[in-house]
Amino acid sequence: MTQRRLGRSDLYFEPLVFGGNVLGWTIDEAKAFEVLHAYVRLAFTAIDTANVYGKGKSETILGNWMKARGNRNKVLVFTKLGSEMAPDEKGLSAKYMVRAVEESLQRLQTDHIDLYQSHRPDAATPQEETLEAYDLLVKAGKVRAIGASNFSAEQHAEAAAISKAKGLVRYESEQPEFNLYVRDRFEGPLQDFCVANEVGVIPFFSLAAGFLTGKYRSTADFGKSARGPRMERFLNDKGFRVLAALDQVAADTGATLAEISLSWLTAQPGITAPIASATSIGQVESLGKGVRLTLSAAQLKALTEAGK
Numbered sequence: 001m002t003q004r005r006l007g008r009s010d011l012y013f014e015p016l017v018f019g020g021n022v023l024g025w026t027i028d029e030a031k032a033f034e035v036l037h038a039y040v041r042l043a044f045t046a047i048d049t050a051n052v053y054g055k056g057k058s059e060t061i062l063g064n065w066m067k068a069r070g071n072r073n074k075v076l077v078f079t080k081l082g083s084e085m086a087p088d089e090k091g092l093s094a095k096y097m098v099r100a101v102e103e104s105l106q107r108l109q110t111d112h113i114d115l116y117q118s119h120r121p122d123a124a125t126p127q128e129e130t131l132e133a134y135d136l137l138v139k140a141g142k143v144r145a146i147g148a149s150n151f152s153a154e155q156h157a158e159a160a161a162i163s164k165a166k167g168l169v170r171y172e173s174e175q176p177e178f179n180l181y182v183r184d185r186f187e188g189p190l191q192d193f194c195v196a197n198e199v200g201v202i203p204f205f206s207l208a209a210g211f212l213t214g215k216y217r218s219t220a221d222f223g224k225s226a227r228g229p230r231m232e233r234f235l236n237d238k239g240f241r242v243l244a245a246l247d248q249v250a251a252d253t254g255a256t257l258a259e260i261s262l263s264w265l266t267a268q269p270g271i272t273a274p275i276a277s278a279t280s281i282g283q284v285e286s287l288g289k290g291v292r293l294t295l296s297a298a299q300l301k302a303l304t305e306a307g308k
Contacts, residue, residue, distance in 0.1 A: 084137070115144065181238065249303065253293070
């Protein structure tokens with residue numbers, strides 16, 4: 001499987017990133033170990049988490065797994081900071097970043113983070129301060145590359161200009177919400193900026209929190225998982241058009257709706273790799289099939305049109 005480069009960084013990985021938000025939330029540590037084992041057995045290496053997931057639980061479980069398996073040098077660890085851990089533990093100030101990185105390193109039981117990301121913009125902190133702090137972390141060897149999440153094209157442009165003018169490390173990636181149903185948060189100016197400036201894109205909610213698996217087709221299906229109640233916003237004309245298009249491609253290819261959704265996503269301009277979560281070995285195997293699936297131009301077009 002061909003690896004993709006994240007932005008202009010030295011990080012190369014397969015077109016799939018495991019979403020660590022489920023670790024310590026919908027699966028416990030024992031189950032997490034099984035799922036992560038299955039993920040690396042399929043030759044995938046990138047795992048995304050954040051300090052705020054389970055208020056440290058996700059990072060802790062990931063750290064315990066890497067220690068137990070002795071494979072830190074064989075996987076890429078992506079984590080984030082900025083979302084509120086506590087009233088005095090949030091944002092992107094230099095002072096807080098120094099503290100947050102050490103806490104994440106301790107939970108992850110490692111001496112470096114491969115991709116350290118700003119979880120969301122911080123209006124209270126100048127971008128120059130944040131980038132200078134990141135630059136020091138990279139020079140100290142604690143971070144290999146930096147990225148952003150939930151940033152606009154304008155915020156990325158401002159950050160890029162600061163990095164260039166001051167010779168600071170630059171954001172190599174953006175992590176937006178983007179999938180076959182939710183398109184407007186990435187398509188347009190943000191996608192154009194990322195493509196033009198070689199900023200890698202690793203979208204979250206790649207399967208629309210599970211809607212694009214096809215298991216939520218009415219309110220009666222909400223009880224199928226902890227995410228069920230979130231599906232109501234997708235049950236509309238657009239959502240049903242997307243499901244119908246996915247059903248048609250599934251009938252033609254024999255692939256599942258989730259696999260087709262991931263294949264569509266990996267084919268979009270600027271996308272490095274989708275982030276997707278799994279709570280079972282079977283789901284992991286399906287994710288792998290999805291990013292290895294190649295759809296025809298006609299199938300891609302039909303899906304794109306349905307999601308407009």
